[in-house]
Amino acid sequence: MEASKKPVLYSYFRSSCSWRVRIALALKEIAYDQAPVNLVKDGGQQRSSEFQSVNPMQQVPALKIDGITLSQSLAIMEYLEETRPNPRILPQDPKKRAEVRMISDLIASGIQPLQNLAVLQQMGEKKLEWAQHCISRGFKALEQILQETAGRYCVGDEVSMADLCLAPQVYNAERYKVDLAPYPTIIRINKALLELKEFQTSHPSQQPDTPPELRA
Amino acid sequence: MEASKKPVLYSYFRSSCSWRVRIALALKEIAYDQAPVNLVKDGGQQRSSEFQSVNPMQQVPALKIDGITLSQSLAIMEYLEETRPNPRILPQDPKKRAEVRMISDLIASGIQPLQNLAVLQQMGEKKLEWAQHCISRGFKALEQILQETAGRYCVGDEVSMADLCLAPQVYNAERYKVDLAPYPTIIRINKALLELKEFQTSHPSQQPDTPPELRA
Numbered sequence: 067m068e069a070s071k072k073p074v075l076y077s078y079f080r081s082s083c084s085w086r087v088r089i090a091l092a093l094k095e096i097a098y099d100q101a102p103v104n105l106v107k108d109g110g111q112q113r114s115s116e117f118q119s120v121n122p123m124q125q126v127p128a129l130k131i132d133g134i135t136l137s138q139s140l141a142i143m144e145y146l147e148e149t150r151p152n153p154r155i156l157p158q159d160p161k162k163r164a165e166v167r168m169i170s171d172l173i174a175s176g177i178q179p180l181q182n183l184a185v186l187q188q189m190g191e192k193k194l195e196w197a198q199h200c201i202s203r204g205f206k207a208l209e210q211i212l213q214e215t216a217g218r219y220c221v222g223d224e225v226s227m228a229d230l231c232l233a234p235q236v237y238n239a240e241r242y243k244v245d246l247a248p249y250p251t252i253i254r255i256n257k258a259l260l261e262l263k264e265f266q267t268s269h270p271s272q273q274p275d276t277p278p279e280l281r282a
Numbered sequence: 283m284e285a286s287k288k289p290v291l292y293s294y295f296r297s298s299c300s301w302r303v304r305i306a307l308a309l310k311e312i313a314y315d316q317a318p319v320n321l322v323k324d325g326g327q328q329r330s331s332e333f334q335s336v337n338p339m340q341q342v343p344a345l346k347i348d349g350i351t352l353s354q355s356l357a358i359m360e361y362l363e364e365t366r367p368n369p370r371i372l373p374q375d376p377k378k379r380a381e382v383r384m385i386s387d388l389i390a391s392g393i394q395p396l397q398n399l400a401v402l403q404q405m406g407e408k409k410l411e412w413a414q415h416c417i418s419r420g421f422k423a424l425e426q427i428l429q430e431t432a433g434r435y436c437v438g439d440e441v442s443m444a445d446l447c448l449a450p451q452v453y454n455a456e457r458y459k460v461d462l463a464p465y466p467t468i469i470r471i472n473k474a475l476l477e478l479k480e481f482q483t484s485h486p487s488q489q490p491d492t493p494p495e496l497r498a
Contacts, residue, residue: 122423123392134377138391141383148376160364161350167357174387175354176339179395188412189404196404207338 073098073131076120078105079273079280082178082234083139084127088268089230090143094150098129102275105183140174143227155227165221169211169228173235177204181238197242205239205249208232212251218258225262233259237270289314289347292336294321295489295496298394298450299355300343304484305446306359310366314345318491321399356390359443371443381437385427385444389451393420397454413458421455421465424448428467434474441478449475453486 075091075098077084091098103126104111111117112124121128121137128137132149136142147156156163179185180200189196215221220228236256239246246253259265266272271282291307291314293300307314319342320327327333328340337344337353344353348365352358363372372379395401396416405412431437436444452472455462462469475481482488487498 122426123388123420124423125392132377134380136380136384138384138387140391141380141387144383145376145380148379160361161348163364164350164352164357164361167360168352168354171354171357171390172339175356175391175395176341179391180401185396185401188408192404204339207340210338 073129074101075099076101076103076117076126076128076130077273077275078103078126079270079276081105081126082238083125083174085234085237085268085270086139086230087127087129087142088273089233089264090146090155090227092264092268093153093155093225093230094146096146096150100274102273104275140170140227140231143230147227155225155230157221157224157226162221165215166226166228169208169215169220170231172204172208172211173228173231176207177201177235178238181242194242198244201235201239201242201244202248204235205244205246205252209249209251212255216251216255219255225259229255229259232256233265289345290317291315292317292319292333292342292344292346293489293491294319294342295486295492297321297342298454299341299390301450301453301484301486302355302446303343303345303358304489305449305480306362306371306443308480308484309369309371309441309446310362312362312366316490318489320491356386356443356447359446363443371441371446373437373440373442378437381431382442382444385424385431385436386447388420388424388427389444389447392423393417393451394454397458410458414460417451417455417458417460418464420451421460421462421468425465425467428471432467432471435471441475445471445475448472449481 073096075087077100103117112126118124120135123137127139128135129142136145143155147154156166177200181197186193186197212220217223219225220232233256236252270276271280289312291303293316319333328342334340336351339353343355344351345358352361359371363370372382393416397413402409402413428436433439435441436448449472452468486492487496
């Protein structure tokens, strides 16, 4: 049992899934060390045998915490919520919790995996078009859902796991030059989120492994 | 508020994500009506304006329950767990819960979305090869993780949400003729799961919309 040690986050500055967890750690004020894993250098450091023992899926993020090693960003966030509940990132009402998880899963299963590096590499020349298609399709649905659920943030006026998924996905949308004009609710919420210091300090432009030319 | 009405599950017999929820409903002995949504007929009934108001993502499953409409299978299962906790599909120990969610997310975000219909249609001639690649890659990681976590089932000896994701993904693997020999733990657990009546009655071969020629 190594519960007394500081958690270690295996992360890549530009990975949207890593950013989700960095926001959760910031909101909950959990001190941690970062172990950068460069997804492009050396053919992808996530493929090293060393990292494969951390996460057999060869993906970031992964978190060593309380003597266990977790992967999958939503599972990590749920664990943090259950063991470090303050401030909460899931509402107390079961129906609101369900809405938060529905939005989180829509992004984590319905958008992000379709526009990640491995799929895009298969798409060749259609790469950008495909990424834009997947993100737009998801955002169209999300905009419709958020018009029902949103207050200042994705579900009501409290920052939740859904917001921790939204901002990083908007960041990806901007990278792939998706036209965001049709999604005014998404734009508005994202703007409100980026005003929070926890979203700023965890931002891809501010990480230990951010290349100097991409620092904000 | 229509909490007193029987829940309605929008489902497609062969959708692995629908099957996950059918198992959860069966385990928790929740009576429900099925509203079949044929993903291939008429260019895909999920694209109808009627269904789009149920789930803007135009995907199954969706569940009308307690006066709300939920989509995303894991969010639905978490809601069922919080509102109908017996029998539980998440362990009590936070670390075990995290393992269950990690395995569930590995399948729901790391495998299934990459081999679903929309992506495969983009792959043209490489369709089968791509599906096999994605599933094999995920199963290789999963096998390694299960060797640490599994008892009779994915995490210890209790059926959990991870198992509700595993059996449907193995079903997909078999559809796409993935060689399962390298994954003895997955094979063993899947076999144990298919012995349970809740996995049998919810099986794709047993649904109201299963075509006669595919009935077991």
